[in-house]
Amino acid sequence: MAITTLVSYLFGILRDRILAQQFGAARALDAYNAAFTAPDLILNIFVAGALTAAFIPIFAELKNRGEDHKQFTNAVLNSSLVVVIIVGLIVFLLAPFLSHLIVPGFDAASRSTFVNLLRILLLSPIIFAISNTLGSMLVSEERFFWYGTSAVLYNVGIIAGTLLLSHKIGIYATAVGAIGGAVLHLVARMIGLWKSDYKFKFQFKLNDQYKRFLRLMAPKMIGHPVEQMIFLGxxxxxxxxxxxxxxxxxxxxxxxxxxxxxxxxxxxxxxxxxxxxxxxxxxxxxxxxxxxxxxxxxxxxxxxxxxxxxxxxxxxxxxxxxxxxxxxxxxxxxxxxxxxxxxxxxxxxxxxxxxxxxxxxxxxxxxxxxxxxxxxxxxxxxxxxxxxxxxxxxxxxxxxxxxxxxxxxxxxxxxxxxxxxxxxxxxxxxxxxxxxxxxxxxxx
Structure with missing residues (x-):
């Protein structure tokens, strides 16, 4: 885990170096960074905080007692997906309006770039909703290699997209790379769970464990994204x-x-x-x-x-x-x-x-x-x-x-x-x- 974390940091530095030297401190890179604020906020409110505060302890408890942890996992995963998709669609439709709120200082051309990038990047919280749930299962089962490797592959996707496509589509190449990296992030965690007994089913069973999950996640839905809200401001x-x-x-x-x-x-x-x-x-x-x-x-x-x-x-x-x-x-x-x-x-x-x-x-x-x-x-x-x-x-x-x-x-x-x-x-x-x-x- 420590090794993959270090490698992820190194690839993150390489990613920033490529972005800086490719685009410079200019409005295009401003638009890319600003476009990430809404998807990151969606992810942290509806997924990340819930998983850290509620999913892992309940999942581990159910598995240790020999109870049906798979049903609970499917309920959490499916409900997260539905919520993230609905919120994502709303943000997608409201993107032109949101551009006046999030980047009020941009001119019309830069706002248009922001809107297009935002709509592309709204795919990322959907992918990460699945990936982060699988990642929580990996942590609970102490399978850390693929959990750590996924972060490396995410940066690899951004780097590859920027280097291969930026001469053709400019800053949009980085957004495409980010989505590709998110897919690689998910694939790595799916590989990590390849021999697991978990099987995905589109089902919702609002049992006592799921209700307990909702109670535990509520404070985190407010507290977890505070950092993202600061940087949105x-x-x-x-x-x-x-x-x-x-x-x-x-x-x-x-x-x-x-x-x-x-x-x-x-x-x-x-x-x-x-x-x-x-x-x-x-x-x-x-x-x-x-x-x-x-x-x-x-x-x-x-x-x-x-x-x-x-x-x-x-x-x-x-x-x-x-x-x-x-x-x-x-x-x-x-x-x-x-x-x-x-x-x-x-x-x-x-x-x-x-x-x-x-x-x-x-x-x-x-x-x-x-x-x-x-x-x-x-x-x-x-x-x-x-x-x-x-x-x-x-x-x-x-x-x-x-x-x-x-x-x-x-x-x-x-x-x-x-x-x-x-x-x-x-x-x-x-x-x-x-x-x-x-x-x-x-x-x-």
Missing amino acids: FTIIASTLSAGSIAILNFANKFQSMPINIIGITFALTAFPVLAKMTAEKDRQAFSKEIKFTLKIILLTSVAAAILLYLIRQPLIAYILGGGAFTESAVKTTAYTLGFFSLSIPTESLNHLIARGFYSLKNSITPVIVGLCGLALAVGAGYFFAVKLNMGVAGLALGYFFGSLLKVSVLTFLLRRLSRKYFSVGKEIIAAEIAETHETLVSK
């Missing part, structure tokens, strides 16, 4: 800025997200089962120790990663994205934007840990509410910095930091209060650890 604002702003925003964000995924998500996922176990056992000392230890590790490594990324951002962007149609000016603007994005590496990394502290205490609604508040601040501050203070696209990255800072501050405070209901976690647990880590950093 940023896309709307960036469309009113100079050409290439949406592309630059997405490139810079991808560089920022890598250390967060490696540090924040990895350590938070590792700590989560321990925190859940300690909560179940009412073990205050073990819970406190795990929070303290993981908090220290995340703070030290994420701050170091943020500083390093800030220092090397200019040569890094120039080496990976520079050349071809991606001009020196685009490199400088991307590096400038990445500098502000690097501020949020520690806060976002900590957010993953603190949120899982709430999940371990059986509270999933608080991170959702605070996340929505962070969304409002991030977009509002982003607009203020980018437009009112004329910072351009870099102002959106600064707004993102303030939204992230609000989330981690409020969630940390509320986690301390909530945890007292379970085992009187002292006031000093988080605050003292931050002070200790600060002293460690200063001494270095």
Whole structure:
């Protein structure tokens, strides 16, 4: 799994390099990135959150008890497909109207390109609805090779489409490649389940397990797509800025997200089962120790990663994205934007840990509410910095930091209060650890 994840990251970097050098920071690439916002939002609201929060635990429980997990899988898969197809058709028909909402700063020609790309890319959530369901089955059955390989093949599809067709159909080649990559993503997971006892049937049986699935997925339908909603807001604002702003925003964000995924998500996922176990056992000392230890590790490594990324951002962007149609000016603007994005590496990394502290205490609604508040601040501050203070696209990255800072501050405070209901976690647990880590950093 670790190897396929690394390979997927490398292919993702190669994909971005090809897109940057092929199209540059221009309206065509802006339109492509903006067109992804609606399909991504559909996928994250109706599929991704539901699978992470509800499908895997119920599927594993049914299989361990020897009950009919196949019937449950078909009910989830078919209902997801029906909903995604209906929503996709509505978005397809409303695409010209949505272009005025999502990319209000585009001219008529660019809006037309956006509409065409959006309609092509609406196939992707349909394919991923199937693929992600199969992927959840692979994870539950601990078949990680094909699960990880699918992400690599998705990037391969985008790269191949761009290289083979862009000289004929321009930016549409990348959209075609994305759909081809989604098909490869699905095929890989079908191969992974080739010897499984699962057989697809078009059936809906709304039994107790499915009703439980719906109850579990409801909070995630709101909370899971918060990040996509932030960048939808940023896309709307960036469309009113100079050409290439949406592309630059997405490139810079991808560089920022890598250390967060490696540090924040990895350590938070590792700590989560321990925190859940300690909560179940009412073990205050073990819970406190795990929070303290993981908090220290995340703070030290994420701050170091943020500083390093800030220092090397200019040569890094120039080496990976520079050349071809991606001009020196685009490199400088991307590096400038990445500098502000690097501020949020520690806060976002900590957010993953603190949120899982709430999940371990059986509270999933608080991170959702605070996340929505962070969304409002991030977009509002982003607009203020980018437009009112004329910072351009870099102002959106600064707004993102303030939204992230609000989330981690409020969630940390509320986690301390909530945890007292379970085992009187002292006031000093988080605050003292931050002070200790600060002293460690200063001494270095």
